[in-house]
Amino acid sequence: xxxxxxxxxxxxxxxxxPVRPPVTMMVTExxxxxxxKGTEDTQALLALLRDGNRLKQGKGFNSxxxxxTWGQLGKLSRSGGAIERAWLRKHPDALAPLTERxxxxxxxxxxxxxxxxAHGMAAVAPADSAAWRELTRCATPAVLGQMKPMELASLGxxxxxxxxxxxx
Numbered sequence: 001x002x003x004x005x006x007x008x009x010x011x012x013x014x015x016x017x018p019v020r021p022p023v024t025m026m027v028t029e030x031x032x033x034x035x036x037k038g039t040e041d042t043q044a045l046l047a048l049l050r051d052g053n054r055l056k057q058g059k060g061f062n063s064x065x066x067x068x069t070w071g072q073l074g075k076l077s078r079s080g081g082a083i084e085r086a087w088l089r090k091h092p093d094a095l096a097p098l099t100e101r102x103x104x105x106x107x108x109x110x111x112x113x114x115x116x117x118a119h120g121m122a123a124v125a126p127a128d129s130a131a132w133r134e135l136t137r138c139a140t141p142a143v144l145g146q147m148k149p150m151e152l153a154s155l156g157x158x159x160x161x162x163x164x165x166x167x168x
């Protein structure tokens with residue numbers, strides 16, 4: 001028996017709808033970053049991070065994921081607008097595991113990552129959170145001196161935004 005023509009095999013393989021893997025699947029570091037950046041709302045992002053206690057135990061959650069998470073939270077807050085911010089106001093403890101993990105990871109972050117995390121935190125994290133206190137503690141003159149002008153500007157802008165949000 002002859003195998004089916006290659007064109008038929010190709011057509012059949014593209015005819016199937018894509019199947020999204022369940023969130024509970026073990027994922028590689030790169031896949032986790034892609035999943036973080038692909039979440040459509042804050043609840044989905046936080047659920048992804050809760051899966052497998054990634055934040056609590058630090059399993060498979062590194063500095064790249066930290067930056068991607070805060071970046072995505074900032075993006076969702078800005079693009080989702082009032083709905084995303086209202087959800088976070090209604091669930092103030094939802095960010096607690098992430099801010100705890102952030103606080104633990106910040107001392108090891110590069111200057112660039114510090115600026116990226118601050119940029120995302122400015123959109124959603126309370127200005128009086130432990131993560132902000134740790135971030136400002138880590139922003140030593142030596143670290144600031146290593147930052148490129150854009151990173152320094154981003155950090156300054158993030159700090160100003162967080163203070164403005166705190167003031168109301």
